[in-house]
Amino acid sequence: MFTRVCKAETVPEGGMRLVIADNHLIVLAWPDxxxxxxxxxxxxxxxNTPLNEAEFDGTIITCPLHYWTWDLNSGDPVEPQECPLAQYPVKVEDGVVYIDTEGVTPLFAAP
Ligand code: FES
Structure with a gap:
């Protein structure tokens, strides 16, 4: 089920923000x-650190703690090639962003 999270205008092209849908903390991005x-x-x-302080250059997101990076076009890891980011379905209707969390759980690198 899609949940309303924010207005689309709050995420410009090349930008990102964190949103919450159904108790899931989610990076919402519009890659270049x-x-x-x-x-x-x-x-x-x-x-398991929140990515709210992460840097985003329009393509790559960088975790501020140990600088792991991912491509936000796909969620694929860049460096190190350890673990992708789980992806959620998104839709935009009438300028509002909706995310479906059903069946999606965060992924974690092996300890
Ligand atoms: S906690 Fe994100 S790279 Fe270590």
Whole structure:
């Protein structure tokens, strides 16, 4: 079931923000040149740290703690190639962003 999270205008192209849907902390991003917004787990797969202080350059998100990086077009890990970010379905209707959390759980690197 899709849950309303925010207005689409709060995420410009090349930007990101954290949102909450159904108690899931979620990174909502609009990567440069992407046709649509993307949503991924909002906690780092390394040690479950919230990614609210993460840097986003329009393509790559960097966790501030140990600088692991992911491509927010896909959620694939860049460096190290340890663990992807879980992705959530997103839709935008009438300027409002909705995310479906059903069946999605954050992924974590093996300790
Ligand atoms: S907690 Fe994110 S890289 Fe270590």
């Amino acid at each position: 040149n992407a046709e649509e917004m993307k949503a991924f787990q909002g906690v780092c797969p390394h040690s």
